[in-house]
Structure formats: C-alpha cells, structure tokens
Amino acid sequence: MRGVLQGIRVLGSRALDRAEPVIRVVIYASGWSSILFVAAIFFFIVKEAWPILPQVNWGEFFFENRWLPNPAEGNTPVYGAAGILYGTFAVTAVSMCIAMPLGLAAAVYISEFATGKVKETLKILVELLAAIPSIIWGFIGLVIVSPIIQDVFNVEIGVNLLNASLMVSMMAIPLIVSISEDSLRAVPDSYREAALALGASRWEVIYKVLFPAAKNGLLAASMLGVGRAVGETMAVWMASGGTESIPDEFSPMILFERIKAMTATIASEMPDAPHGGEHYMMLFVVGIVLLLISVAINVVSDLVIKGIKKRNS
Amino acid sequence: MSEHAHIEFNNVTVRYGRNIALDDLDFKVKRNTIFGVVGPANSGKTTMLKCINRTIDFINTAKVEGRVTIDGEDVNELRNVYSLRRRIGMVFPLPVGLPMSIYDNVAYGPRMAGIHDKDRLDELVERCLKQSVLWDEVKDRLKSLGTKLSGGQQQRLTLARALSLEPEILCLDEFSIAIDPVTTMKIEDVLTSLKSEMTIILVTNLIQQAQRISDNMMFLNNSEIVEQGPTPELFANPKNELTARYLSGEMG
Amino acid sequence: MSDVEHPFTSSRHERRKGLREKIVRYLMLASTFAIIIPVLTVIVYLFVKAAPVLSWDYITQNPGPLGKTGGIWLPLMGTFYLVLVSLALVAPVGILAGIYINEYAPNNWFTRTIGMAVTSLAGVPSIVHALFGVGAFVLTLGMGKSLLAASCTIAVMTIPVIVTATREALAAVPMAFREACWNMGATKWQTIRTIVLPNSVSGILTGVILEVSRAAGETAPILFTGAVASVAISTDTFDRKIAPYDLTEPFMAMSYHLHVVAEKISGMPEGMKFGTAAVLIALILIINSFSITLRVWLRSRKKW
Numbered sequence: 001m002r003g004v005l006q007g008i009r010v011l012g013s014r015a016l017d018r019a020e021p022v023i024r025v026v027i028y029a030s031g032w033s034s035i036l037f038v039a040a041i042f043f044f045i046v047k048e049a050w051p052i053l054p055q056v057n058w059g060e061f062f063f064e065n066r067w068l069p070n071p072a073e074g075n076t077p078v079y080g081a082a083g084i085l086y087g088t089f090a091v092t093a094v095s096m097c098i099a100m101p102l103g104l105a106a107a108v109y110i111s112e113f114a115t116g117k118v119k120e121t122l123k124i125l126v127e128l129l130a131a132i133p134s135i136i137w138g139f140i141g142l143v144i145v146s147p148i149i150q151d152v153f154n155v156e157i158g159v160n161l162l163n164a165s166l167m168v169s170m171m172a173i174p175l176i177v178s179i180s181e182d183s184l185r186a187v188p189d190s191y192r193e194a195a196l197a198l199g200a201s202r203w204e205v206i207y208k209v210l211f212p213a214a215k216n217g218l219l220a221a222s223m224l225g226v227g228r229a230v231g232e233t234m235a236v237w238m239a240s241g242g243t244e245s246i247p248d249e250f251s252p253m254i255l256f257e258r259i260k261a262m263t264a265t266i267a268s269e270m271p272d273a274p275h276g277g278e279h280y281m282m283l284f285v286v287g288i289v290l291l292l293i294s295v296a297i298n299v300v301s302d303l304v305i306k307g308i309k310k311r312n313s
Numbered sequence: 314m315s316e317h318a319h320i321e322f323n324n325v326t327v328r329y330g331r332n333i334a335l336d337d338l339d340f341k342v343k344r345n346t347i348f349g350v351v352g353p354a355n356s357g358k359t360t361m362l363k364c365i366n367r368t369i370d371f372i373n374t375a376k377v378e379g380r381v382t383i384d385g386e387d388v389n390e391l392r393n394v395y396s397l398r399r400r401i402g403m404v405f406p407l408p409v410g411l412p413m414s415i416y417d418n419v420a421y422g423p424r425m426a427g428i429h430d431k432d433r434l435d436e437l438v439e440r441c442l443k444q445s446v447l448w449d450e451v452k453d454r455l456k457s458l459g460t461k462l463s464g465g466q467q468q469r470l471t472l473a474r475a476l477s478l479e480p481e482i483l484c485l486d487e488f489s490i491a492i493d494p495v496t497t498m499k500i501e502d503v504l505t506s507l508k509s510e511m512t513i514i515l516v517t518n519l520i521q522q523a524q525r526i527s528d529n530m531m532f533l534n535n536s537e538i539v540e541q542g543p544t545p546e547l548f549a550n551p552k553n554e555l556t557a558r559y560l561s562g563e564m565g
Numbered sequence: 566m567s568d569v570e571h572p573f574t575s576s577r578h579e580r581r582k583g584l585r586e587k588i589v590r591y592l593m594l595a596s597t598f599a600i601i602i603p604v605l606t607v608i609v610y611l612f613v614k615a616a617p618v619l620s621w622d623y624i625t626q627n628p629g630p631l632g633k634t635g636g637i638w639l640p641l642m643g644t645f646y647l648v649l650v651s652l653a654l655v656a657p658v659g660i661l662a663g664i665y666i667n668e669y670a671p672n673n674w675f676t677r678t679i680g681m682a683v684t685s686l687a688g689v690p691s692i693v694h695a696l697f698g699v700g701a702f703v704l705t706l707g708m709g710k711s712l713l714a715a716s717c718t719i720a721v722m723t724i725p726v727i728v729t730a731t732r733e734a735l736a737a738v739p740m741a742f743r744e745a746c747w748n749m750g751a752t753k754w755q756t757i758r759t760i761v762l763p764n765s766v767s768g769i770l771t772g773v774i775l776e777v778s779r780a781a782g783e784t785a786p787i788l789f790t791g792a793v794a795s796v797a798i799s800t801d802t803f804d805r806k807i808a809p810y811d812l813t814e815p816f817m818a819m820s821y822h823l824h825v826v827a828e829k830i831s832g833m834p835e836g837m838k839f840g841t842a843a844v845l846i847a848l849i850l851i852i853n854s855f856s857i858t859l860r861v862w863l864r865s866r867k868k869w
Contacts, residue, residue, distance in 0.1 A: 010429040020754045024669075030658050031665025034682040034728065037721055041689060044700030105596035113590060124857055125601055131853040132604075132846065133782025134691070135820045139827050139842050140607055173600055201582045203589040231690025233785040238828060263692045263785075270695075270789055287696045291689060298688025299681060368748060373672060399750035409741045412764060412868035422749040425759070460869040474749060 045291065049284035056285060067260075069269065069279040079282045087259035088290075091236055092229040094165035094255070095172060099225055102169070103176030104218065108206055110177070111184040123181075130174035134234040141167040141239030155256045157241060162255040164240035168232050172225040179224060179305070183217020184210055216304050223301035231294045237264035262290050319344040319512045320365065320482065325379035327360050329372065334360040336537040338379070342529075345508055349527030349544060350516040351559070356533040358516045362484050365514075366401040367394050383482070399426055402475030402511075406487040408467035410459035411474075415442075415451050418459040418470055422477045437477060444507070445472040446499045465496035472500060476507075483507065484514045489522065501526050520560055524548055532556050608846065615843035618836035624844065627800060628817075632826050633833055637841055639796065640822035642809055643712070644848075647787070647818055648780045650716035655723050655776060660769060662724070663731025668757055687725035691785035694722045698790040713812045715791030722786055723776040730772020734765035739869070767863040774856040782849050784820040792821035794829065819845045 016023070046053075056079075064080025071077055110122050145166060146158025187210050195205045211218065241258025266283050273280040318341035327335040335357045342348040350358050363369040364381050367388055381388050383400070391397050399422065411418050419438045428434065438455070442448040447469040451462075459470055468488060475483060485504070489497040504513055505526050517523050523530055524544060531541040532555075540547060540556045551557040575583065626636030662683075670676040689697075698718030708714040738761050746756040784792075793815040800806040810816045823841045826833050 006431070013424070013429075014427070016758055017752075017755060020752060023754060027661050027665045027669060030661035031670060031679060033658060034662055034679055034686060034724060037724060038682045038685050040701060041686075041693070041697045041721075044697050044705065045693065048696070048700045048704075102596045102600055105593045106600055109590075109593035109597045113593060122597065122601075127857065128850060128853055129600070129604060131778050131782075131849055133779075133784070133820060133849060135782065135784040135823050136842060136846050136849075139823055139838075140611075142827055143838065144607060144610065170600075170604065201586045203586045204582075206589075227688055231688075231693075233690065233692040234824065238824070263690060266692050266696065267785060267788060284696060284700075287693050291693045294688045294690050294693070295685045298684055302681070302684040366748065368744075371747070395750045395752055397750075398748060403748040405741075405745075407741065409745045410869075411742055411745060411760065421746070421759075422751075425746075425749065425751040425755050458868060471745070474745070478749065 042291070045284055045287050049281045049288060052278060052281040052285065056282075061285070067265070069273070069282065077278060079285075081262075081286060084260055084262050084265050084286070087240070087261040087265075088230060088263070090161055090254070090259055091164050091168055091232075091240065091261055092226055094161060095168040095229050096222070096226060098165065099169035099172040099176055099229075100222055103173045103221070103225065104180055106173070107177045107180035107184060107221075111181045112202065112206060112210070126174050126177050129170075130178070132171075134171065134232060135238075137167040137170055137235040138238030141235060145239070149256075153256065157256070157258060159239055159241040159258065160256045161240065161259045164236045164259065164261070165255075167235040167239045168229045171232060171235060172228045175228055176221045176225045179221035180214075180218050183214040183221070186217065187213045220301040220304040223297055223304070227294055227297040227301065230297065231263065231290070232261075233263040233267050236261045237267050240264060242268065262286050266290075318342055319384065320514070321380070321382045321385075322361070322364075323380040323382070325361075325364060325377065325381055327357075327364065327369070327378075328376045330374045333536050334375075335364070336535075338538060340531055340538060340541055342512060342514060344512050345510075346528040347504060347508055347513045347515055347526055349523035349530040350514065350533060351518070351520060351523050351530065352533035352539075353559070354518075357536040358533055359486055361533070362403070362486055362514065362516060364388075365482070365484065366398045366403065368398070368403075370394070399478045400481050402478065402480035402483045404468070404471050404475050404483075404485040404488045406490045408464050408471055408491055410462055410467040410470050412458065412460050414456045415459050415462070415470065416455040419473045419477050422474060426478060438473075441473040441476045444476055444503060445469040446503060447473060465492040468492045468496065469500065472503070480511060482512050482514070484516070486516045487518055489517070489519060497522075520562065532559060534559070611839055611846065612843050614835065615839035618840035619843060623840060628795070628822070631830050632795070632822070633830070633837060637819065637822065637844060638800065638806075639798065639809060640817040640819045640841075641844070642807070643792070643816040643818040644781050644820070646712060646808075646810055646816070647716055647719065648777050650712065650812070651719040651723065651780045652773065652776060654716060654720035655727055656773060658720075659724050659727025659772070659776075660731050663728045663735060663769075664757065664762075666728070667732045667735040668753065668761065683725050683728050686721070687729075689722070691722065691783055692788075694718055694786045695788050695790060697721070698786060703790055709813065710789070710791050710793070710815045711813045712791055712810050712816045715787040715816070715818075718786045718790045719780045719783065722783070723779050726776050726779060727769075727772045730775065731765070731769050734768020734772075735761055737768060738764050764868065767859065771856050771860060774852060774859070778849055778852045778856075781852065782820055782845070784818075784824055787818055787821060791815050792818045794821070794825045819848070 060078070060080050062085065063082050064078070065083035065086070066078045066080040067084060068075070068078045106126075110119060110126075114122055141163045142159060145163050149155065149158040149160070149163055191209050191213060192205055195209045196202075200208065240261060242260050242264065266286055269279065270283055273283055320342040322338045322340050325335055325338040326333065338357075338361065350361065352358055360369065363372075364377060365383075365388065369375050369377060377389070383397075388397060411421060413421070416438055419441050420434045423434060423437055428437075439448060439452075442451065447466060450466060451457075459467070462470060468491070472488075483504075488500065501522065504515065507513065515523065515527055527544045529542065530544045530547050532539045532547070532553075534555060540551060540553045547556065548560055551560060623636040624641065625638050627639045628637060629635030666676065666679060666683075670679065695718065698714060698721075702708045702714035702717045703710055708717070742760050743756050746760055747753075751759070794817070796815060796817055798805070798809050800809050819841065823838075823845055826838050826841055
C-alpha cells in the first residue's frame with residue numbers, strides 16, 4: 001500500500017514538474033488578470049451608461065437637488081443629484097465623527113494598555129465585529145435602533161441620518177481599529193522606552209511620541225474608514241429613510257432628517273428602472289461617480305499604508 | 314581537458330547597478346584542491362561564489378562581464394542552469410534546515426533531480442550524513458524535523474544536502490560563523506578528506522582556518538584580488554603589504 | 566523646593582499628571598467598551614427575539630407564502646451554493662495570482678500596477694459590483710439573473726481577499742528556504758510546490774474562510790444579479806432538497822431574504838424577521854470562529 005502511495009506521489013511529482021511551462025503561463029495569466037478585472041468593471045459600467053453620457057447636464061447633476069426620474073404627467077425627468085451626494089457626504093461625515101475617535105481610542109487601548117489574554121480577546125472581538133455583514137446592521141438600524149431613537153429624542157421617524165451614521169460607524173470602526181493598531185505596533189518599543197525614561201507619562205508617550213510616529217498609518221486608517229462609509233449600501237439604505245433633502249440650516253436637528261445616499265439610490269431604484277432607459281443609465285452614472293471616489297480613496301490610503309508595512313517588517 | 318583548471322575566472326567584473334562588486338577578477342582553481350578565499354566584509358567573496366553557480370541571475374541589478382568557466386566551458390552559455398547548480402554544492406553562513414524531516418532534507422536535491430528510487434535514496438542519505446559527521450547523532454530520528462536541530466547540527470545538515478548530488482565542486486561561504494568551534498573542527502576534517510573527490514572553494518573570515526586546510530589562497534579586498542598563490546607562501550612571504558597586514562591580523 | 570527635600574515622593578505636578586493619565590486610560594477603556602457592549606447586547610437581543618421561531622423545522626422548511634410562515638431552507642441552500650460556486654471560481658485565480666505577485670513578478674512598474682489593481686478592486690463599493698455584474702454577466706455574457714451570474718459577481722468582488730491572504734502567507738515563508746533550494750538546482754516551480762506552498766496552506770485557508778464569510782453575508786452584489794424574493798421550486802424529493810437550484814436560474818439567499826422580510830412585506834411576524842437575522846449572523850460568526858481557531862491552532866504547529 002505504501003508503495004502504491006509512494007508511486008502516485010512520484011508520478012504526480014514528475015507530472016507537475018514536466019508541466020512547469022504550462023503552469024507558469026497560467027500563473028502569469030492569473031497575476032495579470034486583476035488588471036483585467038478592474039478595467040472590466042470600469043468598462044462595463046461605462047458601457048451601460050454610454051448612450052447618455054454626452055447628454056448629461058453635469059451642472060444640474062452635481063448642484064441641483066431634484067432627483068425626479070419618474071415625474072408627474074407631462075414633465076421631463078430631472079436628474080439633479082445634489083441631494084443624493086449630500087446624503088452620502090452627510091452619512092460619511094457623521095459616521096466618521098463617531099467612528100474615528102472611538103476607533104482610535106480603542107486601538108490605543110488595545111495596543112498600549114491591554115495585555116495578555118485581554119488583548120487577545122479584544123482583538124478577536126474586533127475581528128468578529130468586522131465580519132458582521134452590512135445587511136445585519138441595516139436590520140439592526142431599522143428594527144432595533146429606530147424605535148430607540150424615536151423614544152429617546154422624541155422624534156417622529158427613527159430612520160434618519162443619525163441612525164444610518166451609527167450603523168455605518170459600527171462597520172467602519174473595526175477597520176479603523178485594526179489598521180490603527182497595526183501602525184501603533186509598528187512604532188519601535190525603543191521610542192516608548194526613551195520617552196518613559198525621560199519622565200513622560202503613558203499618555204504623553206502616546207500623544208507626543210506615538211501619534212506623530214504613526215501618523216501615516218492612522219491617516220490611512222481614517223481614509224479607509226471613509227472609503228467604507230462612502231461605499232456602504234445595505235446598512236445605509238435600510239436605516240436612512242430614503243428622502244433626498246438638503247437641510248436649509250445647519251443645526252443638530254439635521255441628524256433626524258431622512259437622507260438618501262448614492263449607494264442606496266442605486267439599490268432602491270434599479271429594479272424599477274426600465275432596462276436601457278434614461279433612468280437606468282443615470283443610475284449607472286451615479287455608479288461611475290461612486291466608483292471614482294472610492295477607488296481614489298483606496299489607492300491613496302494604500303500608498304500611505306505601504307509606508308507602515310515597510311517599517312513593520 | 315586536463316590542461317584547464319577546474320574553475321577559471323577570466324577578467325570577471327560584476328556590477329550591482331553602478332556599484333562595482335567584483336573588479337577584473339582573474340584566477341584559477343586546480344582540481345581536487347581546497348582554494349581559500351579571504352578578505353574583509355563586502356570585498357566581493359559571496360558575489361564571486363554566486364557567479365559560479367549562476368545564482369547571481371536572481372539579482373535583477375547585477376551585470377556580469379568576463380568569463381567564468383568550469384572545465385573550460387563558460388557557465389553562462391550552458392543551456393541547463395539547473396544541472397549546473399547540481400554540480401556545485403553550496404553551504405551558507407547561516408545554517409538553514411528545511412522544514413521537513415532530516416531524511417527529506419538530504420533527499421531533497423536528488424528528488425528534485427528525478428531520483429525517486431527508495432533504496433538509492435536511503436543509501437544516499439546515509440552516505441551524506443556520514444560524510445558530514447551527523448549520522449551518528451540523528452540516525453535514530455531521521456523522521457524528525459530538520460529545523461529542530463541545533464545550529465551546529467543544521468550546518469552539518471546543510472553540508473549533507475550540499476553533498477547529496479555528488480557535486481564536483483563544493484563552495485562554502487563562511488560556514489563557521491554561526492556554529493561552535495568543535496563542529497567547525499569536525500567539518501574542517503571532513504573537507505580535507507573530501508578533497509580527493511571534489512574541488513573545494515572555502516570562503517572564510519577565519520585566517521587560521523585558511524592556513525590550516527587550504528592548498529592555495531586568494532586575498533580579496535575592495536572587490537579586487539590583492540594577491541593569490543599557494544597558501545604556505547602567502548603566509549610566509551606575502552608580496553603585498555596589505556596581504557601581510559591582513560594575514561597577521563592587523564587589518565580587520 | 567519640596568522636590569529637593571523629598572525626591573522620592575511625587576510633586577503636585579506629578580500627581581496631576583498621574584491623575585490625567587488615569588482619566589485618559591479609563592476614557593480609552595470606556596471607548597473600547599462603548600463599542601463592544603452595545604454590539605454584544607444587540608446580538609443577544611437578536612437571538613432572544615428569534616428564540617420562539619428557531620427550531621429544526623425552521624431551518625429545514627421552505628418559506629411559506631410571502632415568507633410570513635415556514636422556514637428558511639431555500640434561502641439557506643441558496644447561500645450555500647452561492648458560496649460554493651463563487652469559491653470554486655475565485656480560489657484558483659486568486660491563489661495563482663498571489664503566487665505570481667509574490668514569487669514570480671519582477672520588481673517593476675507593471676507589478677506595482679497589478680498590486681494597485683488588487684487594491685482598487687478592494688475599494689469598489691458592493692453596489693458598484695452589482696452594476697458590473699449586471700453589465701458583464703447578466704447582460705453581455707447572457708447569463709441572465711442567475712446563481713451563476715451572482716456567483717461570478719461575488720467571485721470578482723472577493724479576488725482581493727484571496728490574493729492578499731495568499732501573498733501574506735507566501736511572504737511568511739523565509740527567503741532562506743527558497744535560496745537553499747535554488748542552490749540545489751531546484752527550479753522556481755519545484756521550490757514553490759515543495760516548500761513554499763505547503764507551508765502557506767494555513768494562511769491561504771484563512772483567506773478562503775474570509776471569502777466564504779463575505780459571500781454568505783453580502784447582499785448588494787446579488788441584488789440584481791440573481792437573488793429573488795421567492796422561487797417556485799419544490800423540494801419534495803431528497804436530491805431536490807439538497808440541490809434545489811439550477812445554475813442558470815435565480816435563487817433565494819439568506820442575506821437578501823433578510824432584506825425582504827425586514828422591509829418589503831407588511832404584516833411580517835417579528836419572529837420571522839429576527840429568526841432570519843439570527844440564523845444569518847450565527848452562520849457568519851461560526852464561519853469566522855473557524856478562521857480564528859484555525860490560526861491559533863496553526864501557530865502552535867509552527868515548523869520553524
């Protein structure tokens with residue numbers, strides 16, 4: 001029996017080696033394929049929006065808040081996406097206000113104060129948190145948080161900017177925590193020891209030594225958090241209420257306004273948009289804008305992260 | 314055929330980008346001798362070894378000029394670089410045990426070369442481990458992991474691997490740096506006895522080691538050959554002042 | 566003054582610094598808990614509210630009309646096959662791409678572009694993947710709204726996950742091993758298949774499990790590419806029960822099903838909503854726990 005297994009292993013070994021030239025081709029092709037896929041994404045999205053692109057009134061798109069794909073009788077559809085852009089911007093901004101301080105604080109705690117089993121457990125919890133899918137957060141926002149907001153703040157609707165931002169921040173926090181923690185860990189212990197030896201308190205070490213040293217990674221973490229927030233679909237869709245209004249004045253009350261983000265717009269309107277029609281194509285245009293923003297954020301923050309990886313190794 | 318030295322470097326210059334690593338190297342290594350190469354750090358010794366088995370090919374920025382020949386054949390013109398590498402055994406400064414059993418470690422080279430016959434491999438493993446004075450210590454645990462051996466044992470394992478393909482040339486690059494003196498002496502004895510079967514190039518930073526076992530020697534400094542010749546002569550009557558200072562230990 | 570007389574007791578300044586430090590430390594701790602406690606509470610609440618509905622029947626029965634009664638078997642099977650097919654598509658490409666980038670690619674601008682492509686792919690929002698899926702798979706390649714189209718969409722979306730995990734696993738194998746093998750005359754491919762890959766399996770597996778988790782939980786990419794609210798499939802026979810779907814037909818999925826029962830249908834009993842959510846999140850947490858246990862177990866079996 002052993003002889004047979006051995007024989008198979010030898011044959012397999014010989015076959016694999018003889019196939020090396022072919023295998024090499026397959027490996028190279030797979031490597032190059034990622035470029036192909038990125039190009040394909042751009043290609044197919046632009047393809048679907050192509051007919052309408054020359055006719056898009058970009059001024060109206062970016063600055064007018066009238067998104068009326070199905071207007072009342074006799075009127076022409078208008079695609080002013082300012083309100084939707086505001087929706088994405090607002091959710092991103094508010095969720096980052098929540099997620100960045102919390103995430104950074106948690107990262108500092110895990111990296112600098114927690115030890116042993118506590119540290120291990122916390123890191124595992126963050127990892128599990130990161131795994132919770134968008135739809136669950138949307139569900140939580142819609143079914144659990146909404147009534148709470150209605151009660152606590154005495155407002156009529158619980159699905160609004162605040163709700164959506166809370167949910168998105170819960171999705172961005174694990175990302176911010178893990179990358180910030182990585183970059184704090186990359187700062188050599190000798191920095192900490194030197195500062196402590198000079199009489200600095202733990203907090204001073206963190207604030208005056210670690211933050212400046214890790215600022216690249218912390219910046220990257222924030223950017224990735226922003227990227228996450230911009231691209232989030234289900235959580236925002238289910239928790240945000242679905243109206244694209246831009247508030248007239250800047251007060252805390254805007255937190256309770258309903259909003260509509262770019263992602264949610266595409267998700268909610270696509271099923272009803274007749275294939276190949278104007279509405280359908282405009283949704284792809286929104287997709288293009290979304291794609292450009294997200295890819296830009298990701299590429300920049302990755303370049304920043306490459307700085308930390310080099311220092312960590 | 315026999316008027317060629319076993320290994321010859323003819324006006325070999327190697328550049329890494331703009332930096333010169335080897336400057337117009339010209340020397341011959343006779344068959345069945347131990348050829349010692351000494352010199353301070355960064356003088357090009359490792360680069361020289363890489364040129365022999367063409368592992369310099371893996372360094373993108375390296376440019377090689379001149380001829381390196383084995384038995385008169387230019388190594389850069391050989392079609393099968395893998396069979397070239399199998400004719401040359403290499404031992405590095407840091408002991409490296411592959412993450413597999415001791416048996417598999419020594420059998421690795423032959424297996425990759427297509428030898429799978431169990432009896433032949435058994436015999437080969439035993440012979441190479443005996444040659445590298447490791448057999449007695451590991452013969453009862455050939456299945457245990459090679460990486461769990463001590464540094465000195467791993468270096469002898471590396472030597473066994475280098476011998477597993479019955480090479481005609483054995484190159485050692487400062488093999489004793491990370492191991493204890495006792496193991497070093499054992500390996501030195503092995504090298505002296507292996508001389509009859511192969512040609513050995515011994516790069517070392519231990520001057521006494523070169524004096525003890527090498528037949529001919531070359532002193533490299535700053536990427537060029539300062540002096541070369543039979544070992545006893547180099548020590549007794551160095552022609553170059555630099556050589557004298559280095560060999561007496563004055564220079565680092 | 567007092568510092569000089571009593572050098573080992575803390576001065577007022579130092580005591581204030583110490584207090585500030587304590588405050589900061591507790592603030593950090595509080596933030597950490599502010600994140601974790603609500604999440605744990607919510608998850609527990611989810612399961613509590615789902616408890617009345619959760620049962621063996623719930624899992625093995627199909628959804629009733631409008632999903633107001635019955636179980637979640639069809640959506641569960643849909644998610645299962647979605648994961649299977651997308652994994653079968655992405656794993657070979659992703660792993661081989663990772664091998665290319667870490668072992669073969671020369672250090673030049675083209676390789677950097679490939680790396681950037683992988684990063685960009687990771688940054689594409691999930692809804693945009695859905696749009697891509699519609700344009701490329703549903704329409705141009707003519708797959709229609711189907712399990713296959715949705716699986717392809719998920720596969721493209723999770724390429725970065727597999728590639729990154731593979732790269733990191735390969736990079737963890739010390740260069741010294743490769744050099745030792747090359748010097749013995751082994752080719753690059755021989756070295757990879759005998760030393761590098763076998764010692765990277767754990768890391769690659771982590772990436773695979775992560776892909777499984779993403780594929781099971783994502784909703785947006787399957788929205789227009791194949792997931793539907795209900796299908797007319799009978800699961801009377803055993804093989805129809807365990808393999809109800811046709812690759813070319815639309816399908817139900819847990820993530821999308823949750824969306825449907827949570828929002829789209831009026832008069833949905835609460836238990837049904839929470840039941841779906843609970844099963845989905847249990848699935849995700851179990852899958853990820855596998856990954857974490859695997860990593861811990863493998864760290865203890867390090868070969869070097």
